Amino acid sequence: MTLPARLAETREDFLALGVKDRLQLLLEFSNELPELPTRYADHPDLLERVLECQSPVYIFVELDDDGLVHMHATAPAESPTTRGFASILAQGLEGLTAEEVFGIPDDYPQSLGLGEAVSPLRVRGMTGMLGRAKRQLRERVAAA
Amino acid sequence: MSAEFDSAAKFAEYAHPERLVSTDWLAEHLGRPGLVVVESDEDVLLYETGHIPGAVKIDWHTELNDPVVRDYLNGEQFAALLGSKGIARDTTVVIYGDKNNWWAAYALWVFTLFGHDDVRLLDGGRDLWIAEGRPITTDAPEVTPVEYPVVERDDAVVRAFKDDVLAHFGKPLIDVRSPEEYTGERTHMPAYPEEGALRGGHIPTAASVPWARAAAPDGTFKTREELDAIYRGEVGLAAGDDVIAYCRIGERSSHTWFVLTHLLGFENVRNYDGSWTEWGSAVRVPIATGHERGEAPAR
Numbered sequence: 001m002t003l004p005a006r007l008a009e010t011r012e013d014f015l016a017l018g019v020k021d022r023l024q025l026l027l028e029f030s031n032e033l034p035e036l037p038t039r040y041a042d043h044p045d046l047l048e049r050v051l052e053c054q055s056p057v058y059i060f061v062e063l064d065d066d067g068l069v070h071m072h073a074t075a076p077a078e079s080p081t082t083r084g085f086a087s088i089l090a091q092g093l094e095g096l097t098a099e100e101v102f103g104i105p106d107d108y109p110q111s112l113g114l115g116e117a118v119s120p121l122r123v124r125g126m127t128g129m130l131g132r133a134k135r136q137l138r139e140r141v142a143a144a
Numbered sequence: 145m146s147a148e149f150d151s152a153a154k155f156a157e158y159a160h161p162e163r164l165v166s167t168d169w170l171a172e173h174l175g176r177p178g179l180v181v182v183e184s185d186e187d188v189l190l191y192e193t194g195h196i197p198g199a200v201k202i203d204w205h206t207e208l209n210d211p212v213v214r215d216y217l218n219g220e221q222f223a224a225l226l227g228s229k230g231i232a233r234d235t236t237v238v239i240y241g242d243k244n245n246w247w248a249a250y251a252l253w254v255f256t257l258f259g260h261d262d263v264r265l266l267d268g269g270r271d272l273w274i275a276e277g278r279p280i281t282t283d284a285p286e287v288t289p290v291e292y293p294v295v296e297r298d299d300a301v302v303r304a305f306k307d308d309v310l311a312h313f314g315k316p317l318i319d320v321r322s323p324e325e326y327t328g329e330r331t332h333m334p335a336y337p338e339e340g341a342l343r344g345g346h347i348p349t350a351a352s353v354p355w356a357r358a359a360a361p362d363g364t365f366k367t368r369e370e371l372d373a374i375y376r377g378e379v380g381l382a383a384g385d386d387v388i389a390y391c392r393i394g395e396r397s398s399h400t401w402f403v404l405t406h407l408l409g410f411e412n413v414r415n416y417d418g419s420w421t422e423w424g425s426a427v428r429v430p431i432a433t434g435h436e437r438g439e440a441p442a443r
Contacts, residue, residue, distance in 0.1 A: 027192050055187065078242065080189035118188050119205035 004100050007092035007108060014112045022117040030084035032091070036074045047074070048136065050129045055079030057086055057125075061093075061133050063140040069096050071133055081118060085109070085126035089133060098141050102134060146262040147179045147236040155267075157368035159409025163402070164267045164365070165238055167276055174198060180231045183270065184251040185242040194280035196240070196273060200229045200287060204247055204395070208254050219294040222258050227292040233260070240266035240273065244356070244363045250398040253415055257297045265402065268364040275362070302401065304388045304414035306422055309347060310429065313440035316381055317350035318389040320400045321420065325392065326352040328433035341424030345431040347390065348438035351379045355396040358403045371408055381410065390416035390423070 003011070014022050040046055040060055047058035057075035064070065071093045073086035093101055105111075109126035150169040155161035165173075173179055174197060181199040183191045191201040202208065207225055208216055217225060231237060237260065241248035248265055255263045266273065274280060299305075304312070324330045328344030346352070357374055360366050366374075375381050387410055389397040394417030401415040416423075423429055432438025 023189060023192065027189050030189060030193075077193070078190065079187055080193050081187045084189065116211075117206065121205065122188060 003104065003108070004092060004096050006094070007088075007104065010088055010092060011108075011112055014114065017113075019113075019117045022113060026084040026088075026114070026118070027080060029087040029091070030080040033073060033075070033083045033087040034090070036072055040072055041074075047072075048132060050125065050132055055082040057082045057129070059086065059129060059133060059136070061136040061140065063098060063137065063144060067097055067144075069093050069098060069101050069137060073129075081122060082125060085129055088112075089126070089129055093133065098137055101137055104130065104134075106131065106134075146234065147173055147176060154367060158407040160406040162262075163264050163406040165264050166267055167273050167278060170196070170238060170240075170266055170273075171278060178234070179236045179238065180229065181266075182229070182231075182237055182239045182248075182251065183241060184239055184247045185270070186247050187242060190242055190270075192282065194282050197279055197281045197283070198285045199240075200285055202229065202239075202251055204250055204254075208251065216254055216257060216297065219258070219296045222297070223292040223294045226260075228287075228289050230287040230290055231292060232290045233293055233295075235262070237263045238266055239263065240269045242270050244271075244359045244399070245269040246355075246395050246399055249402045250395045253302065253398040253401055256302050257299065258295050259298060268362055271363050302405075302414055304390075304416040306416075306418055306426060306429070308414070309388055309390070309416055309423070312386070312388055313349060316379070316385050316387045317347055318379070318387060318397075318400060318404075319346045319350040319352050320355040320389055320391045320397045321346075321352075322354055323352060323435075325420065326350075327435055328431075341392075341420050343424045343431055345424070345433040346438070347423060348430050348432040349440050350390075350432075351437060352435075353379055353400070355391070355399045358400065365403065365407060368407065371403060375404065375408060383410075384412075385410060386412040388414050388416050390419040392420045393417070394419050 014025060017025060047060050050057045050059060055075055059071060059073045062070040071090045073090055075082045075086055109123050114123050149162045150165040152166050155164050181196055182202050183195050183199045184202050184204060185191060188203050210217060239248040239251050245265055248269060252263050252265060319326050326346045330344060358366055358371060387404060389400045391397040394415055397415050401413050404410045404413045430441040
């Protein structure tokens, strides 16, 4: 199992920073979370709520015709931490194969050095998000 | 050097009107010497997206807790924290936050453990300030560190531990969690992460009064009359009662502690911060399930 390049890079970026700057980087991720594609915005039923997160965040994982993964997420502006978590994963999973996603260690969120900046309890929300993304992807693969 | 009190008519009805300020009051007093505004949120990044001009941030997870032991800061750590935020012992501190001031009330309660004299809440919190179209900024405040004295934390007056609760049976207990948590159907708030209690239910004899019943739809506190109807009328609390409030980790019950202590004037209210994450996992403590309060265990 090797960590996909984008996620590895994100981890290096976080770990290179001091605790306060890690929060700023998380905020940048939060601001970069794209709007949902309209095909999902119009179909809230397709989205799955991540119950492990304290704020309302919904994700949808897509497996395209070429077998590549795209993760979409939406969370309110009042929940920047959750948006940041979703953005890290959405960017990190973008364009990977299903096998590559399954290979991401489940404790990846704990390895970003955010425990100190954000608290371990809050980081759990991101772990839940990754777990749900993988589960959705297994369902997509099974259905493909 | 404390700032004048807010003389709003609504507050005058409360037992301690000096513990609240309105958004109008704060808008008028921002930037006055001797006043520090503190934002304390559930979301650790929310402050960074925009805050009341000049406000400093205090995060409960990363700043008010001891990094190792499940406990609050000690006197030295608290002095260093407050000094670094430009708060002196005689500073008027106004705290506000997201989610109806849960975390703001929690921070205020921690300040109380250290006997900080003049600490107030912004009625309506962050949401009301923003809803009213008042200014927010992402500019970092200019903070001049000051000296804050080392004061020993006093856990006797407003804080209860598990053993205190065990010795409390027969006196009023208030469970401020959601009805589902109270009955034991779940061990965490609806839609919130599982925080690891091994059993569901409530402390026997505790009355269920979800914290949110004290809040109006705009996040401000309900009026004195409305609050009296709930806590004195429905629950039956009476003057002189010794009350312990709890929730899951002590944050929502800080909100209720604030209401009972400062708005309704009960003088012996303690917050059990170990709350359900401790009680629901502790060995051999009594638990009741369902809607009934349950019986106090025989001694």
